[in-house]
Amino acid sequence: MKTPITEIQPQIDAQPLKRKNSLGSSYPPKNIILTTSNGTVVANGKGTGNVNGVATVTVASDSTDKNLKDKTANGTAEVNGNGKQMANGNGNKRAKAPRVRRKKAKKENPDATAPKGVLLTHEIPELLKQHNLTMEDITNPLNDILNDENLKAIYNDRLVENVKILKYTSNGDGLALIPNPHQPETKKQVVIVPFAMPGDIVTIKVFITKVQYVESDLIKITEPSPQRHDELIRCKYFGSCSGCQYQQLHYSDQLKFKQATIVNAYKFFAPRLSQNGQLPIIGETMPSPLQYGYRSKLTPHYEAHRNADATTVPNIGFGSKGRPQFRSDVVPLRDYPGSVMDIEDCIIGTPIIRQGMKNERAKLAATYKGSKKGATILLREDTKLVDPESETGELLDGPLKGSKDINGELSVYKTEDGKFAKTCVTDNNATVSENVNGIRFDFVANEFFQNNNSILPSVIKYVSDNLSIDSSDPTNENYLVDAYCGSGLFSLSIAKDVTKSLGVEISAKSIQFAKLNKGLNKITNCDFIEGKAEKLFSKIDFPRDKTSVILDPPRKGCDEVFLKQLSEFYPRKIVYVSCNVHSQARDIEFFLNDTENGKHYEVESIRGFDFFPQTHHVEGVAVLKRKA
Ligand SMILES: C[S@@+](CC[C@H](N)C(=O)[O-])C[C@H]1O[C@@H](n2cnc3c(N)ncnc32)[C@H](O)[C@@H]1O
Numbered sequence: 001m002k003t004p005i006t007e008i009q010p011q012i013d014a015q016p017l018k019r020k021n022s023l024g025s026s027y028p029p030k031n032i033i034l035t036t037s038n039g040t041v042v043a044n045g046k047g048t049g050n051v052n053g054v055a056t057v058t059v060a061s062d063s064t065d066k067n068l069k070d071k072t073a074n075g076t077a078e079v080n081g082n083g084k085q086m087a088n089g090n091g092n093k094r095a096k097a098p099r100v101r102r103k104k105a106k107k108e109n110p111d112a113t114a115p116k117g118v119l120l121t122h123e124i125p126e127l128l129k130q131h132n133l134t135m136e137d138i139t140n141p142l143n144d145i146l147n148d149e150n151l152k153a154i155y156n157d158r159l160v161e162n163v164k165i166l167k168y169t170s171n172g173d174g175l176a177l178i179p180n181p182h183q184p185e186t187k188k189q190v191v192i193v194p195f196a197m198p199g200d201i202v203t204i205k206v207f208i209t210k211v212q213y214v215e216s217d218l219i220k221i222t223e224p225s226p227q228r229h230d231e232l233i234r235c236k237y238f239g240s241c242s243g244c245q246y247q248q249l250h251y252s253d254q255l256k257f258k259q260a261t262i263v264n265a266y267k268f269f270a271p272r273l274s275q276n277g278q279l280p281i282i283g284e285t286m287p288s289p290l291q292y293g294y295r296s297k298l299t300p301h302y303e304a305h306r307n308a309d310a311t312t313v314p315n316i317g318f319g320s321k322g323r324p325q326f327r328s329d330v331v332p333l334r335d336y337p338g339s340v341m342d343i344e345d346c347i348i349g350t351p352i353i354r355q356g357m358k359n360e361r362a363k364l365a366a367t368y369k370g371s372k373k374g375a376t377i378l379l380r381e382d383t384k385l386v387d388p389e390s391e392t393g394e395l396l397d398g399p400l401k402g403s404k405d406i407n408g409e410l411s412v413y414k415t416e417d418g419k420f421a422k423t424c425v426t427d428n429n430a431t432v433s434e435n436v437n438g439i440r441f442d443f444v445a446n447e448f449f450q451n452n453n454s455i456l457p458s459v460i461k462y463v464s465d466n467l468s469i470d471s472s473d474p475t476n477e478n479y480l481v482d483a484y485c486g487s488g489l490f491s492l493s494i495a496k497d498v499t500k501s502l503g504v505e506i507s508a509k510s511i512q513f514a515k516l517n518k519g520l521n522k523i524t525n526c527d528f529i530e531g532k533a534e535k536l537f538s539k540i541d542f543p544r545d546k547t548s549v550i551l552d553p554p555r556k557g558c559d560e561v562f563l564k565q566l567s568e569f570y571p572r573k574i575v576y577v578s579c580n581v582h583s584q585a586r587d588i589e590f591f592l593n594d595t596e597n598g599k600h601y602e603v604e605s606i607r608g609f610d611f612f613p614q615t616h617h618v619e620g621v622a623v624l625k626r627k628a
Contacts, residue, residue: 103146105211113269113557113582115171122268123169124190124212131177135212138188140180142211154181155209159219165193165200170261170582172245172616174200174218189214194321195239197248199225207322217322227253234292235347239327242319244348244614251613255285258608258618262581265620266606269585272593273603283607286462290454291613295349296381296434297451300357302364303340303374311370316361316377317343340374348614350453352413353379356403356424359411366406379403380445382425382432383453386418395421397433397440402426431513436460436493439521443487443513450489452611459577459609459621460493466605466623467548468573471497479542481549481571483533483562488514490550490577491526499546503528504536533558537565548573557583560590567595574601574624581608581620588622600627 110116128135145151158181165174174196180187190213196202201223204216218239224230233239233247246254262282266274273279288294302314320341344361345354356379364377385396393414402423404410413422425432428446435441436456443449450456469478478498482491485503487510495501503526505511511530518526529539533553540547549571551558557580558566566574578584592598601624608618 102143105142105146108210111556113580113586114555115169118170118265118268118582119192120212122264123167123175126268127166127175127177127190133177133188137186138177138180138190138212140189140209140211140214142209145209151182155214156207158206159203160191160206160216161203162222163191163193163196163202163204165196165198165202165225167198168257168260168616170264170616172257174198174202178204178206178214191216193218195245195324195326196221197225197228200228202326205325215322218324218326221326233327237317237341237343237346240320240322240324241317241341241343242321243346245616247614251287251291254613255287255608255610258285258610258616259283261616261618262606262608262620265581266585269582270589273589278592279603280605283605285608285610285618286455286458288452288455288610288613289458290452292347293350293354294452294454294613295346295353296453297449298346298349298353298357298379299376300343300346300360300379301340301374301376304372305370311368313365313368314371314374315340315342316364317341318346348612349379350381350413350422352381352411352422352424355405355411355413356426359403359405359424360426362406378426378428378446380425380432381434381453382423382430382445383435384421384423384433385435385440386414386421388419393418393421401430436489439492439517441487441489441492441513441517442520444509447507447509447513448486450611455609455611456489459619460490462609462621463490463550463575463577464494464497466573466575466621467494467550468625469494469497469548477543477546479547481536481540481542481547482552483536483549483558483566484552484554485514485528485550486510486552488517488526488528490552491528492517492521492523495523495526499525500542501526502536502540502542504531504533506530506532533562534565537569540569544570545572547571548575550575550577552577553583555580555583557587560594563587563591564595567591567597570597570600570626572626576620576622576624578620578622579611579617581618584620584622588624591624601625602627 108116108120110120112121128138140155145155160178163176163178165176167175169175169192174193176191176193177188178191180189191204191206192213192215193202193204195218200221202218203220203222205219206214206216208215228248229250230248232250235244235247238244238247246257249257259282266279266282270279300317302316305312305314317340319339344358346357347354349357360377360379382402384398384400387394387396400410400412400421400423402410402425411424415422420435425445430445431442432445433440433442434449434453436453437460441449467480470476471478480491480494480498480501482501482503485491485505488503491501491503503514505514505528508530511528514528529535549566551574557578576584576588588603592601604623604625606620606622608620611617611619
């Protein structure tokens with residue numbers, strides 16, 4: 001039996017309380033806490049409800065709320081201004097508010113120069129500016145959505161038609177504006193649509209809401225962009241596999257979009273240089289000689305089975321990007337639990353890497369007995385020089401090793417010119433070789449080495465041409481500093497034109513191989529030291545006016561300590577090679593504006609190199625020279 005209400009103080013409205021969400025509209029909250037005879041007093045679990053007064057009520061002794069029942073039998077409970085409840089009955093026990101945890105959205109705090117960081121700090125604000133919108137106009141009430149199933153249903157899992165894709169993100173995803181489903185008249189949402197491109201009009205399915213944007217799957221292209229040429233798509237996994245974004249584009253358009261990525265990177269991350277007219281026009285992107293069949297390393301993987309005893313061979317391949325459907329009529333995708341797609345072949349891989357993938361998949365299928373763990377399979381090309389003098393095709397760089405086919409035969413690919421024999425190595429710790437311009441580079445299979453051999457000769461030539469090394473007169477002295485040198489690619493490639501070079505690299509293994517490669521190629525004028533790039537400056541005794549510097553840092557770029565020391569050293573020329581044009585732009589902005597000698601430099605040129613055709617990636621090469 002319910003105990004009757006003894007008192008309701010006038011401060012509180014006995015009408016059902018409604019919670020206001022941050023969009024300003026009311027809807028019934030989930031947690032009904034107290035029941036009165038004249039109405040329902042409602043507050044949410046954490047007591048953040050819209051309760052403006054204090055209510056003292058007798059709590060039903062048969063309340064279904066266990067907390068209240070236990071703690072406040074025969075007593076009264078107060079709802080204070082914050083919606084918190086306190087018992088003050090004769091048991092003198094204070095009832096705790098029911099513990100209903102409110103879900104809180106996780107804060108997204110990515111590195112500013114990573115794709116998500118670029119999206120949040122630059123691409124979305126720019127889009128809003130171009131469409132006269134404020135951040136408030138597109139902000140989603142994520143905390144409310146997470147705590148309310150009705151609201152969640154309104155926001156997520158919905159089809160939106162006639163979405164016009166406005167631009168590409170730096171990650172190669174389409175970006176658009178759509179009406180906010182809860183307040184379509186007044187508010188909008190920024191939506192990310194992988195595989196859609198600027199100019200497409202599409203149907204999408206929104207599947208998740210974040211504070212500043214929503215993510216969606218591309219369902220249908222109702223009106224293709226004039227630049228879209230789906231007939232160019234060569235891979236049956238394109239449009240679901242997360243590896244490629246640009247297969248539907250003519251190659252010349254891929255290069256243009258990559259040029260635009262660099263333009264944006266400098267606009268976003270070098271605003272002072274941009275505004276002061278201190279940047280050159282971004283050059284055309286240098287094409288890759290091979291647009292498919294170029295990748296000398298792939299790392300397909302598989303996930304652990306949810307049921308550890310299951311012996312079904314898992315999907316082996318690459319991650320899928322959502323669950324798009326726009327190509328489902330072309331490629332019926334095998335149902336894949338988890339996010340890894342079953343990929344039999346990857347056509348951006350070199351011939352021997354593709355063969356290795358086939359071999360390793362077959363091997364796993366034949367031997368798989370269930371596993372609690374997933375794994376990554378390394379597929380790395382190993383290139384051995386064939387002795388041009390030998391009629392039997394003897395090798396010069398040691399024996400062949402690597403992935404075998406199902407008959408146990410080592411798979412070998414011989415290049416058409418007969419110069420090289422290639423295998424696919426799967427052992428992470430094996431030593432492999434690569435040959436660039438006749439120079440042999442050995443390195444450990446899972447350590448860094450550039451992945452597109454076909455473009456390396458033109459990259460090395462471009463870097464070398466821009467170092468201002470004048471080797472026409474042998475009495476000229478030219479010095480080279482190779483920061484982040486890996487296993488010596490640039491130093492050793494340019495060694496013949498310089499008096500002396502010094503490379504620095506943090507990976508002990510890579511340095512060990514840089515030294516070995518120097519010996520293998522009978523090069524004597526290159527030194528290598530292991531350590532952080534800053535360590536370099538205490539070791540350099542090269543004359544600064546005759547020294548050029550190559551920088552080729554990892555994605556995060558250089559740190560400020562290094563850039564300050566570089567500026568103090570004051571070399572005649574700097575060529576900055578980067579796989580992340582955003583951190584490159586940030587570093588160049590810092591170097592020119594915020595280091596001691598930065599003001600004495602100018603940016604001579606910036607252009608991209610297409611190391612990864614069919615994908616959004618672009619390598620940037622920027623050249624800095626001293627003004628005098
Ligand atoms: C993009 S790779 C370039 C390697 C080489 N230039 C090449 O083309 O083969 C970047 C290299 O920087 C190295 N590295 C990362 N952080 C470093 C640091 N603080 N100081 C020196 N080297 C670093 C990595 O080990 C990696 O080999």
